[in-house]
Structures are given as C-alpha cells and as structure tokens.
Amino acid sequence: MSFLVNLALGLLFGTGLVVSGMADPAKVLNFLDIFGTWDPSLAFVMGGAVVVAFIGYRLVLRRDAPIIGKTFHLPTRKTLTRALSLVRPSSASAGDFAASALVLRSPQSALVQLARWLSSRP
Amino acid sequence: MTEFTPWASLIGGTMIGLSAVLLMLWEGRIAGISGIAGRLLPPYRDGAFLSRLGFIGGIVAAPLLISLASGTPVSQTISSNVPLMVVAGLLVGFGSVWGNGCTSGHGVCGLSRLSARSMVATATFMATAFITVFVVRHVIGG
Numbered sequence: 553m554s555f556l557v558n559l560a561l562g563l564l565f566g567t568g569l570v571v572s573g574m575a576d577p578a579k580v581l582n583f584l585d586i587f588g589t590w591d592p593s594l595a596f597v598m599g600g601a602v603v604v605a606f607i608g609y610r611l612v613l614r615r616d617a618p619i620i621g622k623t624f625h626l627p628t629r630k631t632l633t634r635a636l637s638l639v640r641p642s643s644a645s646a647g648d649f650a651a652s653a654l655v656l657r658s659p660q661s662a663l664v665q666l667a668r669w670l671s672s673r674p
Numbered sequence: 675m676t677e678f679t680p681w682a683s684l685i686g687g688t689m690i691g692l693s694a695v696l697l698m699l700w701e702g703r704i705a706g707i708s709g710i711a712g713r714l715l716p717p718y719r720d721g722a723f724l725s726r727l728g729f730i731g732g733i734v735a736a737p738l739l740i741s742l743a744s745g746t747p748v749s750q751t752i753s754s755n756v757p758l759m760v761v762a763g764l765l766v767g768f769g770s771v772w773g774n775g776c777t778s779g780h781g782v783c784g785l786s787r788l789s790a791r792s793m794v795a796t797a798t799f800m801a802t803a804f805i806t807v808f809v810v811r812h813v814i815g816g
Contacts, residue, residue: 554700554701554722554724554725554728555724555725555727555728556728557700557725557728558697558700558701558724558725558726558727558728558729558732559728559729559731559732559735560732561693561696561697561700561705561729561732562693562728562729562730562731562732562733562734562735562736563732563733563735563736563739564689564692564693564696564732565689565690565693565694565705565707565729565732565733565736566732566733566734566735566736566737567686567689567736567740568686568687568688568689568690568692568693569686569690569733569736569737570686570736570737570740570748571682571685571686571689572679572682572683572684572685572686572687572689572690573676573679573682573683573686574683574686575737575748575749575750576676576748576749576750576751577750577751577752578676578750578751579676581807582675582676584803584804584806584807585807585808585811586804586808587808587812588811588812589675589676591675591676591677591678592678592680593676593678593679593680593682593683594683596679596680596683596684596687597683597684597686597687597690598687598777598781598782598785599684599687600683600684600685600686600687600688600690600691601687601688601690601691601694601782601786602691602781602782602785602786603688603691604687604688604691604692604694604695605691605694605695605782605783605786606785606786608691608692608694608695608698608699608786609695609698609783609786609787611695612695612698612699613698615699617702618698618699618700618701618702619699619700619701620700620701621701621702623702624698624702625702625703625704626702626704626787627704627774627784627789627791629791630790630791631791632790632791632794633774633791
C-alpha cells in the first residue's frame with residue numbers, strides 16, 4: 553500500500569520535473585549561466601514548489617501524526633555543522649566574519665561565518 | 675539555448691511542492707531525493723525501503739510514461755562522454771550526502787520549513803554552482 557502511494561507521489565514529482573523542464577540538465581545549467589545563455593526557469597520551479605510546500609507543510613503539521621506512522625520525521629539538527637559548512641566549528645565574531653569575507657577562503661566559509669555571526673548577536 | 679518557460683516551470687514546481695506536502699501527510703517524511711535514493715542502499719534501519727523504492731521508481735517512470743503517452747521523447751541534453759558522466763554522477767552523490775541534502779531536500783523542503791541550515795546549504799550550493807558554471811563556460815571554455 554505504502555509502495556503504491558509512494559509510487560503515485562513519485563510519479564507526481566517526476567511529472568513536475570518533466571513539465572517544468574528540469575528533466576533536461578541543459579535547462580538547469582543554463583539557469584546557472586547568468587552571463588551566457590541564461591534561462592531563469594529554475595527560479596520559477598523553486599518558487600512554485602516552495603510556496604506550495606510552505607503553505608502545505610503548515611496545514612499538514614497541525615496534525616498530531618501522518619496518516620501512516622506515529623510521528624513526523626523532521627530533521628532535528630538546528631546548528632550549522634562541519635559537514636554542512638566545511639569550516640572549523642568555532643564561535644564566530646564580527647571580526648572573524650570580516651576576516652573571512654576579506655580573505656574569502658571560500659564563498660561557503662564567508663556565508664557560514666555571516667550566518668553564525670547573525671545568529672550569535674543578542 | 676533553452677527556451678524560458680515561466681508558466682510550465684511554475685506549474686511543474688507546484689506539482690513538485692504538492693508531492694512533497696503529500697509525502698509529509700502520508701508518512702511524515704521530507705521529499706529529499708538524494709536522501710531517499712541514498713537510503714535505498716544499506717544499512718536498512720527503519721523498514722521504509724519499499725516506500726523509498728516506490729517514490730524513486732515513480733520519478734524514474736514519469737518521463738518514460740509521458741514519452742509513451744505523448745509519442746515524443748522527453749528532451750534531455752547530456753554529454754555522450756560516459757566516463758565524464760560517471761564521475762559527474764559520483765560527485766553529485768558525494769556532494770549531496772556530504773551537504774545533507776540537495777535541491778529538493780534543502781532547496782524545496784528546507785526553505786519551506788524556514789530551516790536556517792537549509793538556507794545556508796541552498797545559498798552555498800547555488801553560489802558554488804554559479805561560480806563553477808561561470809569558470810567552466812566563460813573562463814576555461816571562453
């Protein structure tokens with residue numbers, strides 16, 4: 553039963569990928585090529601999906617439990633982790649952020665430092 | 675060149691979002707494709723293997739069924755260099771597991787849940803991808 557429901561949901565997801573054009577890697581690559589053959593379509597896919605999921609999740613998560621199973625399996629980790637960020641986990645200050653942004657060890661590291669600095673402010 | 679398709683992409687996007695919402699309603703799981711696909715491999719801890727197989731099977735079957743029904747194949751532009759595609763596939767798999775998610779898990783589900791981790795992850799992999807494509811197409815390839 554769960555197999556069939558998941559099959560149907562996978563078909564819906566896959567049909568969404570085909571209809572949106574995202575089944576073609578060329579369209580994804582062209583989204584990333586702002587200074588070349590830019591195709592902004594992917595932003596519309598993400599936008600549509602996020603708006604629907606943003607509203608839908610809020611409605612669904614009012615329930616105590618999903619239709620099958622006892623609990624919702626939501627990711628519980630809230631902190632930025634080494635695996636996600638690739639930088640040494642340490643407490644960051646505005647100075648650290650400025651330094652990493654200036655040196656730009658990597659765009660990731662600057663972003664993560666910015667996020668840490670923002671979340672560490674009172 | 676690919677054609678800019680705002681309406682088709684918006685409609686397809688809402689189907690993807692709806693699928694993610696219904697998966698949460700049915701069995702309370704995040705529709706992260708890399709996570710679902712990755713957990714088709716052992717270790718099997720939670721007895722959800724058949725569910726995952728169904729979801730991935732549906733995604734794989736969708737373009738095949740659409741091709742059959744419409745009589746025209748779904749357009750896909752990929753490299754004919756097989757070793758390059760294998761390396762690219764391995765990198766996609768490695769990166770999405772290391773980053774704990776991909777465009778669907780972090781990008782769609784995580785952003786919808788306003789997860790700070792997913793916002794950082796999405797901003798990071800998008801920024802890295804923009805830079806990579808710029809370097810490959812305009813610096814090296816230019």
